Amino acid sequence: MGEDTDTRKINHSFLRDHSYVTEADIISTVEFNHTGELLATGDKGGRVVIFQREPESKNAPHSQGEYDVYSTFQSHEPEFDYLKSLEIEEKINKIKWLPQQNAAHSLLSTNDKTIKLWKITERDKRPEGYNLKDEEGKLKDLSTVTSLQVPVLKPMDLMVEVSPRRVFANGHTYHINSISVNSDCETYMSADDLRINLWHLAITDRSFNIVDIKPANMEDLTEVITASEFHPHHCNLFVYSSSKGSLRLCDMRAAALCDKHSKLFEEPEDPSNRSFFSEIISSVSDVKFSRSGRYMLTRDYLTVKVWDLNMEARPVETYQVGAAASKSRSPSERVTRFFPAPPPSASVIMTGAYNNFFRMFDRNTKRDVTLEASRESSKPRAVLKPRRVCVGGKRRRDDISVDSLDFTKKILHTAWHPAENIIAIAATNNLYIFQDKVNSEMH
Amino acid sequence: MLSKGLKRKREDELEKETLAVDAWWLGPRPPAVAQAPPAVASSSLFDLSVLKLHHSLRQSEPDLRHLVLVVNTLRRIQASMAPEAPLSPVPSPPPAPGAAADSLLASSDAALSASMASLLEDLSHIEGLSQAPQPLVDEGPPGRPTSGAPPSLGALDLLGPATGCLLDDELEGLFEDIDTSMYDSELWAPASEGVKPGPEAGPGKEETLELDEAELDYLLDVLVGTQALERPPGPGR
Numbered sequence: 016m017g018e019d020t021d022t023r024k025i026n027h028s029f030l031r032d033h034s035y036v037t038e039a040d041i042i043s044t045v046e047f048n049h050t051g052e053l054l055a056t057g058d059k060g061g062r063v064v065i066f067q068r069e070p071e072s073k074n075a076p077h078s079q080g081e082y083d084v085y086s087t088f089q090s091h092e093p094e095f096d097y098l099k100s101l102e103i104e105e106k107i108n109k110i111k112w113l114p115q116q117n118a119a120h121s122l123l124s125t126n127d128k129t130i131k132l133w134k135i136t137e138r139d140k141r142p143e144g145y146n147l148k149d150e151e152g153k154l155k156d157l158s159t160v161t162s163l164q165v166p167v168l169k170p171m172d173l174m175v176e177v178s179p180r181r182v183f184a185n186g187h188t189y190h191i192n193s194i195s196v197n198s199d200c201e202t203y204m205s206a207d208d209l210r211i212n213l214w215h216l217a218i219t220d221r222s223f224n225i226v227d228i229k230p231a232n233m234e235d236l237t238e239v240i241t242a243s244e245f246h247p248h249h250c251n252l253f254v255y256s257s258s259k260g261s262l263r264l265c266d267m268r269a270a271a272l273c274d275k276h277s278k279l280f281e282e283p284e285d286p287s288n289r290s291f292f293s294e295i296i297s298s299v300s301d302v303k304f305s306r307s308g309r310y311m312l313t314r315d316y317l318t319v320k321v322w323d324l325n326m327e328a329r330p331v332e333t334y335q336v337g338a339a340a341s342k343s344r345s346p347s348e349r350v351t352r353f354f355p356a357p358p359p360s361a362s363v364i365m366t367g368a369y370n371n372f373f374r375m376f377d378r379n380t381k382r383d384v385t386l387e388a389s390r391e392s393s394k395p396r397a398v399l400k401p402r403r404v405c406v407g408g409k410r411r412r413d414d415i416s417v418d419s420l421d422f423t424k425k426i427l428h429t430a431w432h433p434a435e436n437i438i439a440i441a442a443t444n445n446l447y448i449f450q451d452k453v454n455s456e457m458h
Numbered sequence: 459m460l461s462k463g464l465k466r467k468r469e470d471e472l473e474k475e476t477l478a479v480d481a482w483w484l485g486p487r488p489p490a491v492a493q494a495p496p497a498v499a500s501s502s503l504f505d506l507s508v509l510k511l512h513h514s515l516r517q518s519e520p521d522l523r524h525l526v527l528v529v530n531t532l533r534r535i536q537a538s539m540a541p542e543a544p545l546s547p548v549p550s551p552p553p554a555p556g557a558a559a560d561s562l563l564a565s566s567d568a569a570l571s572a573s574m575a576s577l578l579e580d581l582s583h584i585e586g587l588s589q590a591p592q593p594l595v596d597e598g599p600p601g602r603p604t605s606g607a608p609p610s611l612g613a614l615d616l617l618g619p620a621t622g623c624l625l626d627d628e629l630e631g632l633f634e635d636i637d638t639s640m641y642d643s644e645l646w647a648p649a650s651e652g653v654k655p656g657p658e659a660g661p662g663k664e665e666t667l668e669l670d671e672a673e674l675d676y677l678l679d680v681l682v683g684t685q686a687l688e689r690p691p692g693p694g695r
Contacts, residue, residue, distance in 0.1 A: 101519045208522040239523045291534050
């Protein structure tokens with residue numbers, strides 16, 4: 016790419032000293048829909064921005080199906096809890112698309128307390144030629160109407176309309192951290208720190224509590240729920256992760272209240288690595304099922320782990336996210352889905368890190384690469400250059416020293432297109448979309 | 459926080475941290491503590507954790523995940539600081555040079571327990587305000603859905619989102635709000651003198667910690683990864 020090292024250094028420090036980011040613009044979640052045609056982002060200001068992929072046209076071969084803004088709407092507003100004198104943030108914690116069942120698209124968006132179902136429809140035709148109203152909509156003077164006409168649908172500029180169809184409120188005492196749509200397409204679950212509720216998409220005035228880990232005495236609280244997800248194929252199975260680093264697979268057929276897990280996935284603590292921070296390090300920040308439903312992917316402070324549903328004792332694969340495990344401090348919080356590669360099994364894992372880096376692990380070759388999402392290091396359509404973080408000793412020209420990593424810049428939210436090599440990376444208030452090129456150097 | 463390539467000196471960092479702890483406790487500290495050698499890793503760790511916990515508790519709506527992780531870490535540290543340390547593989551601290559040091563350790567354990575107990579009590583007190591009623595789930599047969607009492611739920615649901623928290627409390631719980639103990643900063647006064655057990659308890663624990671002070675601070679902050687991006691606590695937040 017022919018970067019000038021000096022320029023990069025200057026830009027690096029410029030970014031650090033000037034925080035021009037409006038807090039409300041900070042992206043808090045990113046999610047592709049099931050076809051990958053639409054990409055939704057939620058931000059701290061309670062807004063949802065939906066991008067649509069432009070169809071590839073022969074006239075503009077360079078466009079290559081780029082994503083443009085499709086619709087923007089205010090999903091959540093800040094609220095005030097009068098009883099506790101607390102403000103409820105409007106920040107969008109999660110967005111989940113519903114499977115498309117007709118011409119309209121639907122998605123669920125949630126903040127800390129309330130989940131909303133939005134319907135997104137397109138309008139590209141407009142009826143003209145009303146008998147009683149004129150073009151501006153004003154009632155006609157009936158005495159001027161001498162003949163009847165049939166209104167005709169005429170094309171108009173595309174208008175995207177978003178309307179709230181359901182509001183699922185008052186279901187959670189604590190902060191909602193996950194929502195997951197069931198494969199039955201009728202129900203979904205929402206999880207907060209201590210409880211998980213099951214909702215029906217059409218019913219807003221009641222929900223079923225299916226997991227409750229709140230102790231009778233709050234002094235005994237030692238563990239909270241950090242994430243949860245339904246199995247992609249079995250509508251009775253779901254998993255939730257905890258702050259202690261364990262995963263619990265629950266079967267809703269076993270009992271109405273799934274406090275007792277069906278399977279517990281936990282890696283025993285390595286006694287040689289034990290420290291005061293073992294628990295903090297092992298706290299799972301996100302869990303996702305693979306597309307096949309056979310595997311789960313989890314993210315904790317230092318690693319990304321792949322678990323086989325058939326083996327509870329330990330993960331089948333572990334990837335270190337830091338440059339060097341012992342000195343690594345490059346974790347992040349969100350984990351992406353598997354990449355449905357042409358080979359039958361998913362092959363590449365991606366996760367975010369500090370300094371606007373993100374890491375990709377190839378499960379087959381066991382190779383990994385660190386890439387950066389920033390304006391300075393990537394011009395539009397330029398090929399990303401792998402970055403190296405060096406711990407000490409010899410340092411190559413373009414390496415970043417581990418001490419100069421910027422820990423205020425973290426990539427928390429990433430998403431992978433369900434079918435193609437397209438990834439969306441949210442870095443603070445910027446959204447980067449990277450596509451795979453045929454002659455790319457990515458492993 | 460770090461300028462590029464620059465490393466802070468360990469002594470500088472500990473100094474800063476000690477000063478910060480001083481200001482926080484608002485009270486006179488025993489002179490012995492101020493002269494503690496820099497290598498008091500685990501007690502500084504404890505202070506750091508306690509600072510974070512108190513900061514978290516002071517926020518009107520504490521982040522449960524953050525709280526739980528910090529409290530669990532504190533418990534671990536406390537357990538390892540106790541004379542019998544089942545958790546930590548590190549050998550017990552070297553014999554204290556004098557009886558005075560022994561009594562300091564003994565009293566510090568008691569004070570530690572007291573401070574931990576009061577901490578947890580505070581936590582439960584705050585959480586008591588946000589208890590969900592769900593009496594049906596607790597009392598009745600397990601697994602009853604919350605819709606088991608449709609009339610009451612329906613009535614509650616007709617209220618706006620702001621009053622949804624009425625779900626949380628029993629009637630008596632409404633009056634718990636009057637108790638101001640959670641705003642009391644004297645929480646730390648009785649415990650402050652005992653929290654630093656002295657240099658003897660510290661050095662043995664250092665080897666178990668691969669990370670230094672600055673990294674601990676970051677680690678604890680990472681628990682709430684988005685905390686760096688959050689608005690500073692203001693009135694009502």
